Amino acid sequence: xNSVTQMEGPVTLSEEAFLTINCTYTATGYPSLFxxxxxxxxxxxxxLKATKADDKGSNxxxxxxxxxxxxxxxxxxxxxxxxxxAVYFCALRGTGNQFYFGTGTSLTVIx
Amino acid sequence: xxGVIQSPRHEVTEMGQxxxxxxxxxxxxxxxxxxxQTMMRGLELLIYFNNNVPIDDSGMPEDxxxxxxPNASFSTLKIxxxxxxxxAVYFCASRPTSGxxxxxxxxxxxxxxx
Numbered sequence: 001x002n003s004v005t006q007m008e009g010p011v012t013l014s015e016e017a018f019l020t021i022n023c024t025y026t027a028t029g030y031p032s033l034f035x036x037x038x039x040x041x042x043x044x045x046x047x048l049k050a051t052k053a054d055d056k057g058s059n060x061x062x063x064x065x066x067x068x069x070x071x072x073x074x075x076x077x078x079x080x081x082x083x084x085x086a087v088y089f090c091a092l093r094g095t096g097n098q099f100y101f102g103t104g105t106s107l108t109v110i111x
Numbered sequence: 112x113x114g115v116i117q118s119p120r121h122e123v124t125e126m127g128q129x130x131x132x133x134x135x136x137x138x139x140x141x142x143x144x145x146x147x148q149t150m151m152r153g154l155e156l157l158i159y160f161n162n163n164v165p166i167d168d169s170g171m172p173e174d175x176x177x178x179x180x181p182n183a184s185f186s187t188l189k190i191x192x193x194x195x196x197x198x199a200v201y202f203c204a205s206r207p208t209s210g211x212x213x214x215x216x217x218x219x220x221x222x223x224x225x
Contacts, residue, residue, distance in 0.1 A: 032212050043115070043202055043216035044154075051212075089154065093212050098167060099144070103153035 002027045006090045006102035013080055013109050021075040021105045023064075023090035031092040033057075033066055033073040038087045038104070047075075047088070080109045115217035117203050123223045129191040132220045135184055136205030144214060145178055145188050146202040154202075160186065193224045 007022040025033065032051045036044040048057030053068035062077045073090060090102040116135040124130055136143050144159040158168040160180045168178070175194070180186040190197055200221050204214040 034213070036216075041218075043218045044204075044214075045216070046213050049213065098156065098159065099214060101154045101156075 002031065002092060002094045002098075002100045004090050004092055004100050004102040006088075006105055008103070008105065009087075010106040010108060013107070015082055015109055015111050016079045017109075019075070019077040019080045019084075019107070021088055021090075021107070023073045023075065023102060025071050025073065025090075025092050025100075027071075027092055027094050029095050031094045033064070034091040034093070034099075035062070035064055035073070035075050036089040036091060036101075038089065040086070044089060080107070082109045082111055085109045115203055115205050115215055117201075117217035117220050119220060120218065121221045121223075123225065124193055125225050126194055127192045128224075129189065130193045130197075130222060130224075132188040132201050132203075132222070134186045134188070134203030134217060136186070136203070137207075137215055138184065139207060140205035140215070141183070141208045142206040143180060143186050144204040144206070145186070146204065147199045148202060148219070149199045157188070190222075193222075195224045198222055198224050 003026045005024050034049045035047040037047045038044045048059040050057040050066035056065045064073050064075045085108050087104045087106045089104045091099050093099050118133045142161050145157040148154045157170045158178045163180045178188045200219045202219045203217045206214050
């Protein structure tokens with residue numbers, strides 16, 4: 001079946017630190033992979049996505065590369081800001097219409 | 112476009128009462144999803160519709176939960192009777208017909224059942 005496993009938080013970093021949030025997946029076929037971000041009191045927003053192996057999704061300084069050989073889609077950012085404080089969700093869309101979300105990783109960036 | 116619209120944004124009710132959550136998807140989107148988010152269980156898919164037809168409701172917790180989509184621009188999630196363990200944030204999301212497989216989420220309804 002389809003599932004997503006992401007690293008548990010919470011993660012606390014100082015401003016300008018390097019960020020990695022790990023995500024691995026299990027899927028049948030060739031899923032599309034996503035990172036969503038949820039700011040306090042808001043709904044989830046798409047951060048980036050990749051639709052096939054070796055694709056790199058990027059947005060707002062965040063990047064993630066679709067690694068089929070390791071079934072991973074780790075989120076990275078070279079220098080985090082206070083405004084990046086949020087909950088980050090890894091997700092996949094398999095065949096059909098259904099999305100599968102990870103449990104979310106809370107990130108707090110302190111000045 | 113206003114995005115996905117959900118109402119109410121906050122709902123406080125007493126155990127045993129009926130609760131109705133509402134969602135207006137983005138115009139032109141033909142798929143609609145209802146999710147529940149709690150600290151314990153994270154984000155759970157409850158049900159999704161395609162062209163107003165329920166496709167997968169295996170995530171609906173029990174018979175107290177029901178969802179309808181009478182037309183392309185409106186959906187409801189009803190809980191009757193409500194229980195304290197139903198307290199959560201309920202999100203609606205919609206997806207376009209084609210061209211992208213991205214879901215667009217509403218702001219959520221925070222439900223508290225006392």
